């Protein structure tokens with residue numbers, strides 16, 4: 155797996171001034187800008203990428219304490235890379251798109267990477283309402299990040315839709331000797347809140363594809379409302395696939 159230096163561009167959202175289902179630019183770039191000394195954001199040119207056809211778009215948000223690996227998880231899924239080196243905290247919120255194929259449908263995952271730092275909470279809360287799925291991360295080597303999950307779930311209850319898909323992820327599962335949160339503790343907490351659970355590693359790629367594919371599948375099922383697929387359940391799916399130790403095909 156390729157490693158790249160962590161060169162995350164610091165970005166801020168000026169304000170969530172649109173219906174976040176439909177970002178203002180045709181290619182789906184949010185209103186972001188670099189911060190100048192006078193604090194006036196300078197709009198960035200939207201990146202020129204071909205627009206990929208898709209059947210529907212889902213908004214997925216990454217949440218959790220600062221440093222748990224949200225940005226790395228997104229980069230691993232989207233680009234197949236691991237951001238090693240100096241840790242640069244995300245400022246505000248940003249998103250990236252990835253189109254995946256679930257059965258015959260093209261599902262565009264619009265993945266929002268939020269800043270874990272407390273001071274950005276009021277900015278990120280504004281985005282919960284439109285989210286279809288929330289990936290809530292803790293770091294298996296950081297007990298505080300695990301203990302804070304209950305508080306995160308409280309915020310989710312307050313700001314997100316009642317039917318939002320929630321998945322709890324214990325990230326940095328590759329850090330064997332530094333681990334302080336057992337897998338069983340994560341499983342127990344997920345059971346208590348009736349949410350799906352998985353341990354992941356942005357470094358090795360463990361369960362990263364599976365996480366996003368499970369979310370895409372669940373959201374596609376909900377969208378289609380197909381009675382033939384009425385047995386689909388994201389928690390059962392994740393459990394089955396994890397036991398198999400395989401990832402379903404992800405065609406991008």
Ligand SMILES: Nc1nc2c(ncn2[C@@H]2O[C@H](COP(=O)(O)OP(=O)(O)OP(=O)(O)O)[C@@H](O)[C@H]2O)c(=O)[nH]1
Pocket residue numbers: 218219220221222223224225226227237238239240241242243244245268269270271325326327328329354355356357358
């Ligand atoms: N060993 C290991 N390190 C990881 C993993 N994921 C992230 N890291 C490291 O953890 C640090 C923080 O990762 P980020 O992805 O920037 O964390 P974040 O949750 O986005 O942090 P904020 O932007 O502050 O909210 C970086 O130094 C990463 O290299 C992982 O799965 N395994």
